[in-house]
Amino acid sequence: MRGEGQSAGTISTGTGRFAFAAVDRSTSAGNPDWSIRPRWYAVAFHDLPKTGGGRTDLAGFLAAALAVLALASLAIAYHWQRRVEADAKAWELAERLEVDNRALAAVNRELEAFSYSVSHDLRTPLRSIDGFSLALAEDHSDALDPEGRRYLERIRSAAQRMGQLIDDLLGLARVTRSELRLQSVDVSDLANSVISALEPDHAVAWQVQPGLVAEADARLLRIVLENLLGNAAKFTARTKDARVTVGSRWDQDGPVYFVRDNGAGFDMEHAGRLFGAFQRLHAGEDYAGTGVGLATVQRIVNRHGGRIWAEAAPGQGASFFFTLGKTGK
Ligand SMILES: Nc1ncnc2c1ncn2[C@@H]1O[C@H](COP(=O)(O)OP(=O)(O)O)[C@@H](O)[C@H]1O
Ligand SMILES: [Mg+2]
Structure with missing residues (x-):
């Protein structure tokens, strides 16, 4: 506002002219910071000489402004309400997701632990199968005919394959369990x-x-x-x-x-x-x-x-x- 900081003056608008004068100067005495000190003004409005319907224009303008303001506040209130509702919904969903995630992580950890211990425990009997079939092949192969020896060979290779599977599974579980050191x-x-x-x-x-x-x-x-x-x-x-x-x-x-x-x-x-x-x-x-x-x-x-x-x-x-x-x- 052009008149700001002055004790008296005029401000022209499209429809007329405002004249203003400070009523009580004592409120701001000794304080140069006008923006934070209230000051009382007397204000008078004069139509522009040429525009006869200035006052009506102003009334119309004020009515329109009020209507726009009312509409804007309605829109803001509506928007606000919708936002509050959406926020509440998002919050609820996030919370539910977090609970689901925690449950999933717990199940996952349990499964990992289970497969780790099963894999680990499977190793011992498997070592027996592999060890004894090796002993059979080395020490008693004369007692077997060629078909028997072939079967024994297949037992050994299957046991070794199973050993590899178990090692790989343990490796897979270890990858998730071990701490990441970057x-x-x-x-x-x-x-x-x-x-x-x-x-x-x-x-x-x-x-x-x-x-x-x-x-x-x-x-x-x-x-x-x-x-x-x-x-x-x-x-x-x-x-x-x-x-x-x-x-x-x-x-x-x-x-x-x-x-x-x-x-x-x-x-x-x-x-x-x-x-x-x-x-x-x-x-x-x-x-x-x-x-x-x-x-x-x-x-x-x-x-x-x-x-x-x-x-x-x-x-x-x-x-x-x-x-x-x-x-x-
Ligand atoms: N470089 C590659 N070229 C062609 N096929 C591949 C290649 N790498 C992986 N694959 C395919 O993906 C499958 C899975 O790979 P992987 O998990 O390493 O198992 P594996 O090596 O024990 O077969 C392989 O069996 C193969 O069919
Ligand atoms: Mg591979």
Whole structure:
């Protein structure tokens, strides 16, 4: 307002002129801060000389303003009411979700503990089966005919396979149970170290992009690379000029690490099953395995707040991509 801070003056509007004068100056005496001191003014309104209907205009204007104000307050009240209701509903839903989540987590923990102890307990009788069939094969094979020896051989290989399954299951459970210890990891170094321990039966041209780094749990990331690189080696066993590449590319959320091979690949139609425990897209006779590896990898990646996915085609190789969530940035 133009008259602010003055003791008297005029303010012109479209319909007329307001004249004002301070009535009592003592309220502001000694205080220069006008904005916080109330001051009384006498105000008079004069029509503009040319506009005869100024007062009527003002009344109309005030009525319209009042109507707009009333409508606006109604709209605000309605909106407010709706918001309060929506807030209450959202709050109730969030609370219910939290309760469900806690119950689910408890059931999950119980299941993990159960499968861990069952797997652990299964190991002892299995060791007996494997040990005694080995003793039978070594010390009493003369007492068996060729068919008997073949059966014994099958018992031993089944026992060993079951042992591998149990170990993999225990590994899967351990991944969820162990504490996440984040540190700066040289992914290229880790990949090279995993590769040197792999020793596949066929020649593989390994290529690891240097300088890959991540903020991750080194022990768990090693398990990820062991599985992805182990798979890449396994599924290139029948490929001429087998090639496996480890690298990273950037998307808007940070680095995406990948392991790419030119091996057997698979039909993307079945890609949804890849990360389920015991799920295999290839026959055991062609490529041995338990189908627990990628389930373990996915759990580790998820624990880091990341995600994993694959692209492949039959006979054209496979690429596995993963992020490590915010820790990878
Ligand atoms: N690099 C790959 N190329 C082709 N298929 C793959 C590859 N990696 C995984 N798969 C498919 O996903 C399945 C699950 O993998 P995984 O859980 O590691 O089990 P496993 O290695 O014991 O078979 C594999 O059996 C295979 O069918
Ligand atoms: Mg595997």
